[in-house]
Amino acid sequence: MERPRWERLLRWLSEEHGMDVGERAFHVKARDVPGAGRGLFASRDCPPSTTLFKVPSTALMNKTTIAKLYPQLRERRLSGVQLVSMHIFLHKPPKEEESRDPVFGSYISTLPRDFSSHPLTWLVKRDIKEGDAWERAALSVLPPSTVQKLSVLQERFLADWQAVGYVLEDSTIIATSSRTDISPAISPSNGLTMDYLWAWLNVNTRCIFYRIQPTLSHPDNFTLCPVLDFANHSSGHTHIFPVVDSDVWGGVAKKPPKYFIFFSPSQETIQQGQQLYLQYGMHPNTFLFSEYGFVNDVPQGAIKSGAYAGEVDVQEPVEELFAQHVLGPRLKAVLTDESYWGDWTIHAAPTPAHPSYRLMAALRLLHAFDDVTEIGQAAFDSTVDQWREVIYGQTDKISLQNEKRWRASLYRICSRVAERARTRLTRVSTAECTDEDGSWRRWMHSNISILWKEELEVAEAVVASLKADAEF
């Protein structure tokens, strides 16, 4: 972390927002972390439940604070992500210089300048014909479930860019930009798409849940928070506990608090110099890879032993089975009605390695109709009713035969997933994206191998559970 930028950030927080960044109230500092950009570290020993720092709500970038800067936009109703990313885009710092935004410039200057290693960058560049051979090769060796997640992310990005593009047609908005390389006459071009992607990825990789709207699940309930956003993810533990949600909104006054407060763990003493992690969520690697551009390290043998909660999305091979079944569309309709269509996964932990309940439910239904080529509505409904009794918990199985059949089917699915992973691992190791010494490319290449290793080891572990007749 460039020291002057960190110091400028603290000065801005203190002078413009009244934040206490003195020794008695502020116990963190940012430092470079090899392989993870920058990270947040304890600047002194902290006993349990120490208030690590308190960020004034005026210094946060979210829908509430940014909307105030664009009074002319009230009617246009951009979403929180669109509005905050548009603001960052309009105040993108020139090259290695500082952002000239008079309001949030000191904060925007601390954001990462480059997202070349993020796989969404490879996808967007490929589609505007700017991708290079390495990026195309890397995209071509990703697991299908990761490609699927990236495509959904790309759709979200493009929809946001389109919405922001309309707003930028208003010259009074462009006129607020502190950039010298865009003017009211701009038209969306590839260069600007990449600039907007930079702003959008900053929002997507750095935002944290923050209640602005009363409805908990409202998509605008997030914020960018200076200082906190230097915290890296760890799958095992978290050292930073934000005060959020009901703690704040439970009372009569339904408005956000003056400070966003962060505590240290209640049961643990933090040592000076220790990196402070924030668990971004219990996300599988494929999600971390597509949304954040990194994966959890998976120690050797940890999937097999269940010490690492490996997870594999098997939507693709299972959908294929439904597509091949003569009653496929009717079965899909039943599963959709009961909210059991899709999101089918297998897991290494807790042991024994097992399919998700959703996957078992889908396979039970599919194999309740084995050997059926034609069926009347009454007989179809009666079999579906038997299946419903299982998912409603009224009985534990449709029949012994059905149990045997769906387990055999899961065995075949997992064997295929494992076989594909073995082949792909070989392909990844010889792909054109293996090159580059010590750069992020080598690191991302090894992240892609980790995704495939996880597919292989989790699928093998479920095969072993099935062979051992494990109960799920």
Ligand SMILES: C[S@@+](CC[C@H](N)C(=O)[O-])C[C@H]1O[C@@H](n2cnc3c(N)ncnc32)[C@H](O)[C@@H]1O
């Ligand atoms: C909220 S930011 C954390 C601060 C960031 N490292 C920085 O330099 O500004 C999230 C980003 O940090 C990186 N990151 C977070 N946790 C990581 C980890 N455990 N390993 C590698 N990179 C990580 C990823 O690039 C992710 O998109």
